[in-house]
Amino acid sequence: MECVSDEPISQLIRSARRQRQLSQYTLARELATVSGKPTVTRDLVARWERGHQIPRFGSRQWLSVVLQVPQERLDAAAAASRRRTRLGHAVVTRNAPVKPGPARRAQGTPALLPVFRSRIQAGILAAALLNPHRSFSLSELAEHAGGSLASVDKESRLLEVAGILTSRTDGTIRLMRAADTGPLIGPLTDLIQSTYGVPQIIGEEFGCVPGVARIMLGGVWAERFAGISGPAADSIEVLLVLARGHAGDQRMIGTAVRRVQNRLRCRVHVSTRPADAQADYLQIPHQRRGQPVVEVAPVRPRHQPATGGPWPDGRQVLTRLLNAGQLDMVSGAAANHRPFLDLAAQHIRAAEQLLDTSPPSAFLLLSEAAQLIASALLAHQGLRPATGAGVQVKGEAVVAQFGHQFSQVELLRKRSVELGDPVSRDSHISNEEAKTYLTTVRSLLSVAHNAIATLGLFTAR
Missing domain, CATH: 1.10.260 (434 Repressor (Amino-terminal Domain))
Incomplete structure (x- = not known):
C-alpha cells in the first residue's frame, strides 16, 4: 500500500x-x-x-x-x-475558532448548510447521496458524519421513513443507501453536492493529478466548514501541494478545475506549491490571515485516467444531458470502467452456454451486457446516469459518441422489456435471433475496448 x-x-x-x-x-x-x-x-x-x-x-x-x-x-x-481535528472527510488544519459554538457541535445547526438541523444529518445525506450506488453500514455513516452510532441510527431511520434512504440487512448489519427515486432525491443531491460534497469532489478530481500530495482549501467555504456563520461561498480557493520531483501536469490540473467547476457550479481558483516550501509559502492566495484552512485528502484512482479527450461528435449531446440533470460527473472508484467490462464479458460467456437450452435467458444476459458496455464507456470519461434519469440515457449518450452501431444498446433494452411480458406476441425469441445478438454484443465489447484506449475525462465547455 x-x-x-x-x-x-x-x-x-x-x-x-x-x-x-x-x-x-x-x-x-x-x-x-x-x-x-x-x-x-x-x-x-x-x-x-x-x-x-x-x-x-x-x-x-x-x-x-x-x-x-x-x-x-x-x-x-x-x-x-x-x-x-476531524470533521467528516476534511480537516481544519489552521485558524479554527478557539471556542466552538453551537454551529460546530455535532448536534448543532451546521454553518455550511444551516437548513439542516444537525451536522450528523447533513453528513449522512452527503455520504449516501454523493455515492448513490454504494451501501453504508451505521459505523461507516458515523465515520462520515462524525457522530455516535446512536445518533446516526436515529437520523438514518428518520430519513428512511421520509423515503430518502433505503435499508437492507446483511447478517446482523443494517446497510443504508440513497433511494433510487423520489421527489426529494434530485434537489437534495444538488444542495449537498455544492456544500458537503466539496471535499469529496475536489479530493477525487485533483487526486487524479500525478504528484498532488496535499490539497488545502480556503476562503468563505472553509469558514463555513469550520463553523463560522455567514453567506454561502460563491468560489473556492485551492492550494495543491506537489510531491518532490513533480512540477504538476498543467493540462490535467486544468481538466480537474473544469470538472470541479462543472460539478460544483462555482468558480475554483487553484495554485500549486512544492512540498518542501516553507510554511509561509504555503499560504493560500487570496486568503486573509486568520481565516480557517481545510485540508482534503487526495482520492487516488485505482487506474490512472487516460489523457485523451472525448470524441468531439458527442460533446454537444453529453453537455445537454449533463445540463438537463440526466448525467452526473463522477471520479474515483466510480470512474473505473474495468468492473463493467469484466461483468459484461462474464454475461457474454454465460449467454453462449445458454443459447441452445434457453435462448430467452441468453438474450437477457446479452441485453444486460450491452448496458454494462455503455456504462463502462461513460465511467471511463467520469460520467454516469443521474439518479432518476431516463432508461434511454446510456444509449443516447454512447450513440452520440460512438456511432449508430451503439443504437443496439437501446434496441436490446426494448426487446428485453418485450420478453419480460409473457403474454405479449413478441415475448418469444428464437435460437437464431439470440445467436445474432451474441455477435452484435461481442462486437460492441471489442469496439469499447479500442475506444477506451483513446478516451479521457469529459469536461463540458
Whole structure:
C-alpha cells in the first residue's frame, strides 16, 4: 500500500482491513487471538476507525501483525491523528475558532448548510447521496458524519421513513443507501453536492493529478466548514501541494478545475506549491490571515485516467444531458470502467452456454451486457446516469459518441422489456435471433475496448 502524507490512523486501519477483506468483527477476533487479550472487541475497532480513539503503542504492534502494515507507518499515522481535528472527510488544519459554538457541535445547526438541523444529518445525506450506488453500514455513516452510532441510527431511520434512504440487512448489519427515486432525491443531491460534497469532489478530481500530495482549501467555504456563520461561498480557493520531483501536469490540473467547476457550479481558483516550501509559502492566495484552512485528502484512482479527450461528435449531446440533470460527473472508484467490462464479458460467456437450452435467458444476459458496455464507456470519461434519469440515457449518450452501431444498446433494452411480458406476441425469441445478438454484443465489447484506449475525462465547455 502506498504511504499517504499525514494519513490518520483511522483511515489507515480501515483501508488496510478492507484490503485484507476483513470485517470489523473478524479483525477484532484475530487481534484478540494473537495478543491474548479478549478485551479487543468489534466496538473498540469501530472506535479506532471512527477516529474516536487512537490505538496505544501495544495495540499498534498487534495491528501491524494482523493487517500486515509496517509498525512505523502505524506510529506515524497515530501521530498525524493527534495533530488533526476531524470533521467528516476534511480537516481544519489552521485558524479554527478557539471556542466552538453551537454551529460546530455535532448536534448543532451546521454553518455550511444551516437548513439542516444537525451536522450528523447533513453528513449522512452527503455520504449516501454523493455515492448513490454504494451501501453504508451505521459505523461507516458515523465515520462520515462524525457522530455516535446512536445518533446516526436515529437520523438514518428518520430519513428512511421520509423515503430518502433505503435499508437492507446483511447478517446482523443494517446497510443504508440513497433511494433510487423520489421527489426529494434530485434537489437534495444538488444542495449537498455544492456544500458537503466539496471535499469529496475536489479530493477525487485533483487526486487524479500525478504528484498532488496535499490539497488545502480556503476562503468563505472553509469558514463555513469550520463553523463560522455567514453567506454561502460563491468560489473556492485551492492550494495543491506537489510531491518532490513533480512540477504538476498543467493540462490535467486544468481538466480537474473544469470538472470541479462543472460539478460544483462555482468558480475554483487553484495554485500549486512544492512540498518542501516553507510554511509561509504555503499560504493560500487570496486568503486573509486568520481565516480557517481545510485540508482534503487526495482520492487516488485505482487506474490512472487516460489523457485523451472525448470524441468531439458527442460533446454537444453529453453537455445537454449533463445540463438537463440526466448525467452526473463522477471520479474515483466510480470512474473505473474495468468492473463493467469484466461483468459484461462474464454475461457474454454465460449467454453462449445458454443459447441452445434457453435462448430467452441468453438474450437477457446479452441485453444486460450491452448496458454494462455503455456504462463502462461513460465511467471511463467520469460520467454516469443521474439518479432518476431516463432508461434511454446510456444509449443516447454512447450513440452520440460512438456511432449508430451503439443504437443496439437501446434496441436490446426494448426487446428485453418485450420478453419480460409473457403474454405479449413478441415475448418469444428464437435460437437464431439470440445467436445474432451474441455477435452484435461481442462486437460492441471489442469496439469499447479500442475506444477506451483513446478516451479521457469529459469536461463540458
